[in-house]
Amino acid sequence: MQQDHLLTAKQLSRSDIEAVLERAAEFDDDPEAARDLHAGELLALCFFEPSTRTKMSFETAAKRLGAGVVDMGSVDDSSVKKGESLADTVRVVEGYADGLVLRHPKQGAAKLASERVDVPVVNAGDGAGHHPSQTLLDLYTIREHAGLEDLSIGIVGDLKYGRTVHSLAHALTNFGARQHFVSPESLQLPRSVRYDLHEAGAQVREHEDLEAVLPNLDVLYVTRIQRERFPDDDEYEAVAGEYRVTPELLDEHAKDDLSVMHPLPRVDEIAPEIDDTEYATYFEQAHNGVPVRMALLDSLL
Amino acid sequence: MQQDHLLTAKQLSRSDIEAVLERAAEFDDDPEAARDLHAGELLALCFFEPSTRTKMSFETAAKRLGAGVVDMGSVDDSSVKKGESLADTVRVVEGYADGLVLRHPKQGAAKLASERVDVPVVNAGDGAGHHPSQTLLDLYTIREHAGLEDLSIGIVGDLKYGRTVHSLAHALTNFGARQHFVSPESLQLPRSVRYDLHEAGAQVREHEDLEAVLPNLDVLYVTRIQRERFPDDDEYEAVAGEYRVTPELLDEHAKDDLSVMHPLPRVDEIAPEIDDTEYATYFEQAHNGVPVRMALLDSLL
């Protein structure tokens, strides 16, 4: 990457993405080679909202590179409670570290931070905005399993609110993937995202029926349908039931080498019986966060 | 140890225990020798309920071995709140680390985790279940002070609910110790534990009067009597007062070289005046957590 910060997956060209994935693969193959690459450097973790998984993954990535971390701790404990602005907080924290990983409930927070500090900023999620390292680890996982060329992917679940999905869909347009979006009508892609994908030249189809589209897919990317999106519990149960991924569904309709992915945590979108089948790629996907974030940090620090 | 996980002290044979204690003694004698033994390795700390002392002790042990740690943080901040199962959480976390220390409010949690992951799991307490590293540091402390051979130990306080005590009592049967259990009637050993000890060939006696048994003891292991166990505050005060360990009690009734132990934190079971006497072994006991956990981690990582 020729950038100082990683704010959104959209800033990454196809060759930027390929460079990160390539580097991640090197770290995956030979973790030992990374061990002292960034010794003596420190990464600040500024999580203004909780995200155990993402935080641990960045922390692990930093430490696998030989760097240390300094954790801002939970917001309840921090100066933020005394009314300090985000700009002030990050300007103080930049004095403690060689780079800054930021998660914040407000969209645009990472961009604002990047304008205020002289160290690299990695956006680890800003509200309804972006979460580019998640997109990169998704791409890495797809690349390892189905390959990014000539890909047919189904993305199922909450397509309306799922920022993970929007970001991934956009990035996949770089590789000419055939994208099938599967959701109940009430959770379809927002118009703006559909327009955006269209502009980027994406090959998109939308469906309501999972079974029908399944036979064509190399990858099935499942997301959580949140109960709180539905005014009525019965309606939620009906919808969630329809999109639940079970061994029977896959054995009957999917290709043998289908990879099932999920950004996790899952609740019951994927039956646990799938965990130990060849379809299950979601734990590996989570683990891929480490080499991918190592590659990111390596290019930015 | 020939095991992959440390789930309960019961899984350890006498020679397993002796190997750990021996190794701990080596680390105690020469801390510098350990410094880079596990450099480049990472230990995940998954504490689903708070335990400052145990967590700091494991963290210190890992770092004294040159390893790093990745902390899951408090449960309030974690994916668990989003409804994720323990099995999912640990399968994700195993991707971040070379070993996993788990504390969880539910009995059996560590066992379940160990069945799901490919890295070593150390049980750091699972509800009313086990806490084997506490037992090992207790044994180490006894060994350093009174020796494990021909030992006469008194265990006083809450024998009904104290998992620490049940585990220690069981482990001591390996060494043929004479065990005296001292408690008010309402807090006596549960029948199942008594049976269990009997089956293991333990030499057990039960008492209500501390003074009477004190002269025979090499070690007095004190535990906390919790106020909330008593329906009535006056009753609690009466009982707690009767088992409070004071300098007068010890000077009058104990051997000069009696070692007083306590798993800590204490409230007022042991008078602070004892802290600076030769009897007090409880702070050293706490400190022994470090070399003992170093030995454990060294054998598992």
Place this chain on the structure above:
Amino acid sequence: MQQDHLLTAKQLSRSDIEAVLERAAEFDDDPEAARDLHAGELLALCFFEPSTRTKMSFETAAKRLGAGVVDMGSVDDSSVKKGESLADTVRVVEGYADGLVLRHPKQGAAKLASERVDVPVVNAGDGAGHHPSQTLLDLYTIREHAGLEDLSIGIVGDLKYGRTVHSLAHALTNFGARQHFVSPESLQLPRSVRYDLHEAGAQVREHEDLEAVLPNLDVLYVTRIQRERFPDDDEYEAVAGEYRVTPELLDEHAKDDLSVMHPLPRVDEIAPEIDDTEYATYFEQAHNGVPVRMALLDSLL
């Protein structure tokens, strides 16, 4: 320093202070030289009340020296909740680390801790008591900008409750600084502090009008006026408005090379427009916490 603990800035002679600042300047000039100075050592962070900034700064300092840290975590999670005394907690923690940084809501906590443990204790703030590392980083910042000799400093805001200010004022008497205290009448220096400074031979003047004193100052040290000190919100607004530092105020009344300092976090005592002017020294001041705490830890560990 010829001391084992750092409890209060008052314990430091002029030459002690100069030694720390000199060492801090060395670390500032050549951070790499520090990198393995304290490798293999561990510092325990015991923060009994939250203080993100101070904690991150100590953690960074320790890690920049090659040492590790072990964090007690938040008090909600700790044994303190089970009723353990501070003395017991620190006696346990000393077994985990080579030094102890303590923050506690009660005045005198650090002193008490230092009497109970055999490792160095650094007071990182004890209620209305002391916070000596803040004073040292303030002095370091003044030294870098205006110099400590022949200094004219204005200290504005809440002089009644501001422990930072009392400690700094006292330390400055070592260097014969001319000190101007500027505050509304209700927030003037407490009598005891005024007496104390007088005894120490301080050159002190008190003012209510900021504009009038501004032209003479080399440094303006701004502190927060807390809303909750005022019975009435209107009164607060009036007072806070009168002492708000704005570009207009400075351009009209201050020397060109005035340095504006603030212990942070600020709310609106200093207009953000000042942040990118030459006056602004507060972020650098925060960053100076790292080399200064490195120097402290280096002398104590």
